[in-house]
Amino acid sequence: MSAAGPRFADELAAFAQGAIGAGLSPEVHALIDQAAQLQDQPTQAQSLLEQARAAAPRHPAPLIALYRFHFYGHRLEQALVAGEDALAVARTALGSSFGDEPPSDDEARHDAAVRFYLFALKALAYLHLRLGQLDEAKGYLHELRRLDPRDHVGGGLLSHILHRHRSGSAPTSDYPVRGWRADAS
Secondary structure, eight states, X not given: OGGGOHHHHHHHHHHHHHHTTTTOOHHHHHHHHHHHTTTTOHHHHHHHHHHHHHHSXXXXXXXXXXXXXXXXXXXXXXXXXXXXXHHHHHHHHXXXXXXXXXXXXXXXXHOHHHHHHHHHHHHHHHHHHHTTOHHHHHHHHHHHHHHOTTXXXXXXXXXHHHHHHHHTOOOOTTXXXXXXXXXXX
């Protein structure tokens, strides 16, 4: 990834740090913290999270907070929008050629920006499953499998759930915790 030049490498490193919370201004951090204290006032909490997102549009932390806010509030359509935004931000940070070839095993296991992208794909697949949008879920799972063939982020389990749902079969205890279905595509 460093072949893209030092400026790009610096931006990617900054994004990776951001994916784990570094580089967030104290003001934006305070907005996210304030929103967390307002779980019983979702309108005010959402406003604070949107302010945080506007103040740090390329930082992953406000996106993660907004996604969680909607997800745990059972507003799955809004969580889907936040997840799509997260995927776009990660895609921009990783560069337009990201995904032409799957990331290395080491990148899939340790690179924060790559993992953020993979987890965003997994989140979008999950949300589409929950919303009954099985073809969309399958598309995200297909891309996740292509980029994470060793299933480091655990998308394989969602593939098993999708297959079970489509086949109408009951859950069995022999589903692996990780790993892609041999017949999934």
